[in-house]
Amino acid sequence: MDPTINVKRLFHVPKYPWPVANRGTVINRVQKILQPNHVTGIPGHWPRIYYGQTRANLARNRTYRNTNVSTLPDGAYLYLIEYDPETNRYHKSFVRVLNKLESGSRHFQLPISNKNRVIVAAGELSKKGSEVLFNLESGTYTRNLVTKTSKYMSSNNYIRLVKNALRNARPEYTFEILVPQIPANLRNLLARGTCSFYHGEPSNKTRQKIQANLKKAGLTTNSAQNLIRNLVKKTCGGVRSTPTRGPEKSGPPPPKRSPAKRPRNNNGRATQAVPLRRSARTAGRAH
Numbered sequence: 001m002d003p004t005i006n007v008k009r010l011f012h013v014p015k016y017p018w019p020v021a022n023r024g025t026v027i028n029r030v031q032k033i034l035q036p037n038h039v040t041g042i043p044g045h046w047p048r049i050y051y052g053q054t055r056a057n058l059a060r061n062r063t064y065r066n067t068n069v070s071t072l073p074d075g076a077y078l079y080l081i082e083y084d085p086e087t088n089r090y091h092k093s094f095v096r097v098l099n100k101l102e103s104g105s106r107h108f109q110l111p112i113s114n115k116n117r118v119i120v121a122a123g124e125l126s127k128k129g130s131e132v133l134f135n136l137e138s139g140t141y142t143r144n145l146v147t148k149t150s151k152y153m154s155s156n157n158y159i160r161l162v163k164n165a166l167r168n169a170r171p172e173y174t175f176e177i178l179v180p181q182i183p184a185n186l187r188n189l190l191a192r193g194t195c196s197f198y199h200g201e202p203s204n205k206t207r208q209k210i211q212a213n214l215k216k217a218g219l220t221t222n223s224a225q226n227l228i229r230n231l232v233k234k235t236c237g238g239v240r241s242t243p244t245r246g247p248e249k250s251g252p253p254p255p256k257r258s259p260a261k262r263p264r265n266n267n268g269r270a271t272q273a274v275p276l277r278r279s280a281r282t283a284g285r286a287h
Contacts, residue, residue, distance in 0.1 A: 001066075001090045005164050007083050007120070012152045018085070019148040021119040021141050024055045024111040031199055038100050041186040041235060042228075047213040049224050051101070053193040059104030062096040069094075069125070069132055069169035076180050077125045078102070079134065080110040080141070081165045082117040090165045091117055094125065101184035104192040107140045120145070121162050124178035125171070132171040134162055135178060186232050195224040 011018060031050040034042065042049065064072060075096050082091040091114075095105040107122050122138035136142045136158055146155065159173045189195065197210050214222055221227065 001092075001165065001168075002088060003083075003090060003164055004167070005160070007088075007161070008085065010153070010157055010161060011120075011149065013085075016149075016152060018118045019145050021144050021148075022108075023113070023115075023119070024108050025113050027055070027108040027140070029054045030106065030108055031196070032102075034195070037181075037183055039186065039189055040183045041231065043231075045217050046219070046227075047197055047210060047217060050196050050199050051189075051193050052196060053103070053106055053109070055109050057104055057192045058109040059095060059192065062098075062105060063110075064094040066092055067094060069127060069166050069171065070130070072127050074128050075126070076178050077127070078105055078107050078110070078138070078179075079123060079125045079166075080107060080119065081121040081162060082111065082114075083120045084114075084117050086116060092165060097124075097179050099180050099182045099184045101189070102179065103184065103188070107138050121158055121165070123162070126178040127169075132166070132169040133174045133176070133178060134166070134171045135174055135176065136162070137177065186228065186235060189228055189232075190225065195228050197222055197224050 008014075029052060031052045032038075034049045034051050036042075036044065038051075072094060073096070076098075077094045077096050080093045082093075083089070084091065093110045095110060097105045110122075111117075111119060119141055121136065122141035123134055123136040124138075125132065125134040136146075136155065142158065146153070146158070163171060163173070197214065198207070202210070211222065214220075219227065
């Protein structure tokens with residue numbers, strides 16, 4: 001889609017160079033600390049577990065490229081907006097998110113290898129009928145971009161850019177977290193990722209510390225993968241129990257709206273947002 005705003009002027013190009021955010025080809029793997037509310041069924045006394053995903057494990061059956069938002073199935077998504085300065089066109093990508101684990105649907109998995117495109121915005125999006133909400137929650141991209149352009153690009157301009165790229169759907173900006181706040185289940189935990197007690201390549205000192213924590217927890221192996229598999233066998237036993245929502249099952253309920261209303265201007269439109277808040281997510285990268 002062609003912009004109806006001057007994107008180069010918005011980013012003060014050529015006075016400043018285009019901001020460069022690491023693409024998926026550079027970020028090939030990330031690890032996310034599994035919090036107690038991410039997955040149902042992991043014993044609380046186990047040492048910390050890291051959930052790793054690769055760029056290749058994008059859930060392609062839930063990914064949409066250059067799609068009009070109004071045609072997306074109702075649900076929650078992560079979105080990425082790229083801009084090609086040579087063709088003056090936006091390129092939009094969306095991946096549906098089913099729960100807090102974000103299995104197969106991380107921001108770093110969305111960019112393709114076209115280096116002519118500039119990543120200009122990313123965040124979360126929800127669609128329910130004709131109502132479309134979005135935020136700028138992406139530690140990998142938006143926070144990175146905001147930091148690089150802080151001297152000349154306000155958060156209001158990022159909001160303006162996203163609204164322009166998604167204008168067919170008339171989206172509204174919100175501070176709310178739009179990813180479904182429901183946990184994944186053990187059965188599907190390893191479908192698109194790996195579990196490990198180690199972050200990246202740990203030092204010998206770190207390995208010894210983790211081994212001590214495993215022994216204290218009564219565990220005789222340092223393979224989180226095998227422990228999860230055995231846990232699935234014990235708790236599920238190959239027989240389906242009461243259905244629970246998981247990464248590859250059914251979609252989440254619509255995200256809840258905050259009762260608080262944003263101030264309106266004289267035209268009845270919601271006023272632009274104040275600077276971005278920080279994400280509460282915890283993630284690490286393994287190189």
